[in-house]
Amino acid sequence: MPLLPDISQMEQIEARCLELMAQGNPLSAVETAEQLMALPGLPMHCPYHHFLLPAALLTAARLRTGGTVEQLEKDLKAAKERAGSVPGGVCGQYGCCGAAIGAGIFASVWQGTSPLSKHGWADGNRLTARCLEEIATVEGPRCCKRVTYLALRAAIPAIRELLGVDLGEFPQVRCVYHENNRECRKEACPFFH
DSSP: OOOOOOHHHHHHHHHHHHHHHHHTOOOOHHHHHHHHHTOTTOOSSOTTHHHHHHHHHHHHHHHHHTOOHHHHHHHHHHHHHHHTTSOTTHHHHTSSOHHHHHHHHHHHHHHTOOTTOSSSHHHHHHHHHHHHHHHTTSOOSOOHHHHHHHHHHHHHHHHHHHHOOOOOOOOOOOOSOGGGOTTOOGGGSTTOO
């Protein structure tokens, strides 16, 4: 049986996103993701990352485009439902990392697309493909933090280009999680310092 995201972990992420939205500071996508990754009690690796990425992107997008808490609540509900069915280990067992899927979830929720949409359908697939291409620049084993950063590095410019939403820049990232990762690639990871 596949490991699905823990609903309580996804609810913790959702609650933090709504807090950030209520504060109203126009955080970048990376700043938002780092706020979520720093939540206490969340494991190093786990399928909640499949929700963390679209939640960070949706929150940053709503903060930066003047959205409302109510809009974000609706967005997060849809993203949580979709990400909740993406099992852990898809990166190695299906060849499609859940962080990239999370970027596609963002695009489909943001644009309101469905499998029957005639417009916007391709953008979600393009965004997912760009994230997968970036994630594939570093060999395994798994690291949910690394692939989250890699997906963000690809997603931020792609979202600006494809969807016209500015989510900030991708800064110089220094991973603070490597000591918690038995499988850390160390110097082979672009975020290890």
